[in-house]
Amino acid sequence: MSRFELRDVTVRRGGHLVVDRVTATITPGRCTALVGPSGAGKSTLLRLFNRLDDPTSGSVLLDGAPIESLDVLKLRRRVGLVGQRPVLVAATVLEELRVGAPSLAPEPAQELLARVGLPGSMLERASSALSGGEAQRVCLARTLAVGPEVLLLDEPTSALDPVAAAAVEETLCGLLGDGMTAILVSHSAEQVRRMADDALVLREGRLVESGTVAAVGYVNGHD
Numbered sequence: 001m002s003r004f005e006l007r008d009v010t011v012r013r014g015g016h017l018v019v020d021r022v023t024a025t026i027t028p029g030r031c032t033a034l035v036g037p038s039g040a041g042k043s044t045l046l047r048l049f050n051r052l053d054d055p056t057s058g059s060v061l062l063d064g065a066p067i068e069s070l071d072v073l074k075l076r077r078r079v080g081l082v083g084q085r086p087v088l089v090a091a092t093v094l095e096e097l098r099v100g101a102p103s104l105a106p107e108p109a110q111e112l113l114a115r116v117g118l119p120g121s122m123l124e125r126a127s128s129a130l131s132g133g134e135a136q137r138v139c140l141a142r143t144l145a146v147g148p149e150v151l152l153l154d155e156p157t158s159a160l161d162p163v164a165a166a167a168v169e170e171t172l173c174g175l176l177g178d179g180m181t182a183i184l185v186s187h188s189a190e191q192v193r194r195m196a197d198d199a200l201v202l203r204e205g206r207l208v209e210s211g212t213v214a215a216v217g218y219v220n221g222h223d
């Protein structure tokens with residue numbers, strides 16, 4: 001089911017309160033945006049969901065279980081991350097898709113490419129020969145190859161040119177429309193309005209507003 005809950009979560013880094021007693025629920029099947037000014041703690045909060053960071057106090061629960069009680073590799077297969085910049089690690093697109101799914105056959109690999117809007121003929125292409133937008137979509141397909149229940153999206157289009165960003169966003173919107181649970185960090189209020197259902201507004205580490213995107217003032221240009 002993949003319901004995340006944050007209970008009184010605090011993250012302290014170098015004497016600084018980066019996340020300050022945040023309590024919230026992420027609704028399955030919806031896209032929840034983490035928004036707020038630069039330095040508010042959005043990326044840090046996002047990284048808690050697959051244990052790239054751990055809270056200093058409080059707990060993150062997945063379907064009622066504290067996530068530190070789960071095997072971290074299994075957790076990361078359930079909760080996939082797509083970062084700001086595509087990082088490709090294998091020589092070809094097919095090998096890239098096999099990074100987390102070593103037995104992936106060419107046919108399902110082509111289906112994965114279709115899901116992210118790329119032609120199946122791209123499987124044999126060298127990773128180094130991809131454009132930024134293509135590489136980001138291959139990263140997304142590589143994450144999907146593992147079969148995640150939740151996608152963590154950390155400014156997934158901010159490093160791309162406007163045309164590639166629009167294409168990647170459209171691909172993501174398709175996945176969200178199919179009912180994928182997602183948590184999105186984005187600086188763009190327009191993007192949040194297009195992609196997200198719910199929003200959590202952070203300021204100086206504190207949760208200051210939450211609700212549906214339509215109801216949250218921060219996303220709609222007034223506080």
Ligand SMILES: Nc1ncnc2c1ncn2[C@@H]1O[C@H](COP(=O)(O)OP(=O)(O)OP(=O)(O)O)[C@@H](O)[C@H]1O
Nearest residue numbers: 013014016018036037038039040041042043044045
């Ligand atoms: N390891 C660390 N040590 C000290 N301070 C840290 C550490 N990690 C993060 N911070 C600080 O915590 C605050 C929140 O950082 P974070 O990257 O989570 O914010 P953000 O809302 O994602 O910002 P942005 O929108 O600029 O990406 C920042 O002021 C940052 O400098």
